[in-house]
Structures are given as structure tokens and as C-alpha cells.
Amino acid sequence: TMPSTAEVRGALIVFEGCDHSGKTTQCKKLVAALNEKGIKTEAMRFPDRTTTIGKMIDGYLSNKCEIEDHSVHLLFSANRWEMVPKMKSMLEAGTTLIVDRYAFSGVAFTAAKEGFDMNWCKQPDVGLPKPDRVIYLTLSTEEAAARGTFGKERYEQTEFQQKVSTNFEKLKDPTWQEVEADKSIEDLHREILVITQNIIEESGHKPLQQL
Numbered sequence: 001t002m003p004s005t006a007e008v009r010g011a012l013i014v015f016e017g018c019d020h021s022g023k024t025t026q027c028k029k030l031v032a033a034l035n036e037k038g039i040k041t042e043a044m045r046f047p048d049r050t051t052t053i054g055k056m057i058d059g060y061l062s063n064k065c066e067i068e069d070h071s072v073h074l075l076f077s078a079n080r081w082e083m084v085p086k087m088k089s090m091l092e093a094g095t096t097l098i099v100d101r102y103a104f105s106g107v108a109f110t111a112a113k114e115g116f117d118m119n120w121c122k123q124p125d126v127g128l129p130k131p132d133r134v135i136y137l138t139l140s141t142e143e144a145a146a147r148g149t150f151g152k153e154r155y156e157q158t159e160f161q162q163k164v165s166t167n168f169e170k171l172k173d174p175t176w177q178e179v180e181a182d183k184s185i186e187d188l189h190r191e192i193l194v195i196t197q198n199i200i201e202e203s204g205h206k207p208l209q210q211l
């Protein structure tokens with residue numbers, strides 16, 4: 001029978017950052033490039049709008065329905081928890097996961113709302129697999145403005161996004177790596193590819209930690 005665990009586990013790499021920083025584009029290019037190099041890699045994104053919980057979140061984000069702020073915070077967290085068995089089994093089987101947003105977005109976005117305390121916001125995600133590295137994409141204010149206007153989804157407003165950025169700054173720890181995203185898609189991709197290959201090599205023999 002096939003062994004269910006690889007000798008070397010996959011790395012858990014999360015992308016966070018403000019809107020228009022290019023997270024989604026970079027995640028896609030990175031997954032393709034790593035697989036091409038023979039490093040087994042899969043993409044994940046949160047919120048995952050395909051599940052039952054994800055569909056509720058999608059309705060909320062697209063302003064089709066209202067959900068009380070605490071309640072929706074717990075739904076976003078539940079949407080991450082429901083993926084944990086899949087994440088763990090993939091990592092154990094040696095697959096690296098590239099994740100577009102994670103618990104840090106959860107804290108940064110909800111704590112940007114009136115009356116929310118960062119510590120309260122962190123609690124539902126305590127115990128989730130801890131990323132080996134968070135790649136935090138940053139944009140200068142000028143470049144962010146140059147990248148155009150926001151869409152129609154909830155949270156897509158400049159003032160709110162500024163509060164979110166301030167919150168991300170408070171969440172940084174030594175596992176975060178800040179990468180300036182004010183450059184071409186290809187230049188940024190090359191930089192990220194070098195960084196992630198190092199993380200994958202370093203992480204394989206270390207146990208997975210928890211948030």
C-alpha cells in the first residue's frame with residue numbers, strides 16, 4: 001500500500017496584504033512555477049466560497065444579505081476550520097500549500113470595524129495550523145491609488161482598507177516576510193519564487209505549529 005505520510009512535509013505558505021497588491025495573481029503564478037520545478041504544490045484561498053459556509057460568506061460580501069458582525073467573523077473562521085483536515089493531510093503527504101488570505105485577514109478586517117478588540121478577533125482561529133511563512137505584500141499609497149478604484153463588494157473602501165493595513169502591521173511576527181509589491185508582475189514573481197523555495201527547504205523537517 002501507498003504510504004500516507006511523506007518523509008518531508010509540505011510547507012504552509014500564506015499570502016496576506018492589502019487589496020490590489022497582487023496576491024491572487026502571484027499565488028497562481030507561484031503554484032504553477034513550483035509544480036513545474038517538481039515541487040508538489042496546491043493552491044487554497046479563504047474565504048472558500050464553494051462550501052455551504054462559504055456561500056453564506058459570499059452572500060454577505062456581495063451585499064446580498066446582512067449577517068451580524070460577530071456572527072460573520074465566526075463564519076469566516078469556521079470556513080478555515082472546515083478545511084483543516086484537508087490541509088493537514090496534504091501537508092503530511094508532502095504537498096506545499098500556497099494560501100491566498102488566512103486568519104490574519106480575519107483579524108485585520110473584523111478589528112477594523114467599530115467596537116472590535118483584536119484579541120477577541122484572534123480567538124476563534126487559535127489552534128489552526130500556523131503558516132511556516134506569511135508573505136505580506138505591501139504597496140505604497142501612491143501605487144495603491146494608481147492601481148484603480150475598488151469594486152462593489154463590502155469592505156472595498158479606502159478608509160476601511162487603511163484601518164485593515166494598520167491592523168496587519170500589528171499582527172506581524174518573525175514568521176512574516178514583507179515584500180514590496182510596487183514592481184512588475186514578473187519581477188515580483190521571481191522574487192517570491194526564490195523566497196518560497198527557501199521556505200520549503202527549511203520547513204520540511206520541522207513540525208507544523210499552531211496559531
Ligand code: DGP
Nearest residue numbers: 046047076077101105106107109110155
Ligand atoms: P477575496 O476573495 O480575497 O477578495 O476576499 C474577500 C473579502 O473578504 C476581502 O475584502 C477580505 C475579506 N476577508 C477575508 N477573510 C476575512 C475574514 O476572515 N473576516 C473578515 N471579516 N473579512 C475577511
